[in-house]
Amino acid sequence: MKRISLVKEAHKLIKDRLQPGGIAIDATVGNGHDTLFLVEQVMPAGKVYGFDIQQAALDSARSKCGQLSDPECLTLIHASHALMAEKIPGQHHGKISVVMFNLGYLPGGDKSIITRTDSTLLALNSASWLLAAGGLITILAYPGHPGGDQEADQVKHWCGQLDTNQFRVSTVYSTEHKDSAPILFMVSKMC
Numbered sequence: 001m002k003r004i005s006l007v008k009e010a011h012k013l014i015k016d017r018l019q020p021g022g023i024a025i026d027a028t029v030g031n032g033h034d035t036l037f038l039v040e041q042v043m044p045a046g047k048v049y050g051f052d053i054q055q056a057a058l059d060s061a062r063s064k065c066g067q068l069s070d071p072e073c074l075t076l077i078h079a080s081h082a083l084m085a086e087k088i089p090g091q092h093h094g095k096i097s098v099v100m101f102n103l104g105y106l107p108g109g110d111k112s113i114i115t116r117t118d119s120t121l122l123a124l125n126s127a128s129w130l131l132a133a134g135g136l137i138t139i140l141a142y143p144g145h146p147g148g149d150q151e152a153d154q155v156k157h158w159c160g161q162l163d164t165n166q167f168r169v170s171t172v173y174s175t176e177h178k179d180s181a182p183i184l185f186m187v188s189k190m191c
C-alpha cells in the first residue's frame with residue numbers, strides 16, 4: 001500500500017485555505033519547513049507568526065526563510081504557543097486563516113523537549129478563537145513517543161467536544177496501521 005505523508009496531506013489542505021495576503025500561525029516552528037511553506041502561501045503582503053520554546057528552532061527557521069523578499073511577512077516568537085492569544089496583535093484576532101500544529105519533538109534536537117498536553121490544549125482553545133470563519137487548524141499528533149499517546153488522545157477528545165454548529169472535524173490516519181502511527185486532525189471553522 002502506498003504510504004501517505006500526513007505533512008503533505010496537511011499542506012495540500014492548507015493550500016486551499018491560505019491565499020496571498022492571508023494570515024497564518026505556525027504553532028510549532030521546529031526546523032521551519034512548515035513555516036517556510038506557510039510564508040510561501042501568504043506572500044506577498046501576508047503574515048505568518050511562528051512560535052517555538054527553543055531559540056535553536058527559531059534560528060534554524062530564520063535561516064531557512066532567510067532569502068525572503070519581504071522579511072516583514074514573518075514574525076518568530078520565542079514563547080509557548082499557550083500564549084498565542086496575547087502574543088498575536090489584536091487587529092488579527094478572528095482573521096487567522098490557518099493555524100498549524102506539528103506536535104512532538106524537534107527532529108535532530110533534544111527529544112526530551114516535547115509539546116505537552118496542557119499547553120497544547122490551551123493553544124488549541126486560543127487557535128479556535130483566533131481563527132476566521134472558513135479558517136483551518138491542522139494538528140499532526142505522534143502517539144509513538146512517551147507522552148505523545150496521551151497528547152494524541154486528548155487532542156482527539158478536544159476535537160470531539162467542539163460545537164458542531166461552529167466546527168467540522170476530520171481525521172486522517174496513517175497507512176501504517178500501528179497504534180504509534182501519526183494522526184492528522186483537521187478542524188474547520190464554519191462561522
Ligand SMILES: C[S@@+](CC[C@H](N)C(=O)[O-])C[C@H]1O[C@@H](n2cnc3c(N)ncnc32)[C@H](O)[C@@H]1O
Binds near residue numbers: 028053105107
Ligand atoms: C515536530 S517539531 C515541529 C516541526 C516543524 N513544524 C518543522 O516544519 O520542522 C515540534 C516543535 O514544537 C516545539 N514546542 C514544544 N513545546 C512547545 C510549546 N509549548 N510552544 C511552542 N512550541 C513548542 C518544539 O521545540 C519543537 O521544535
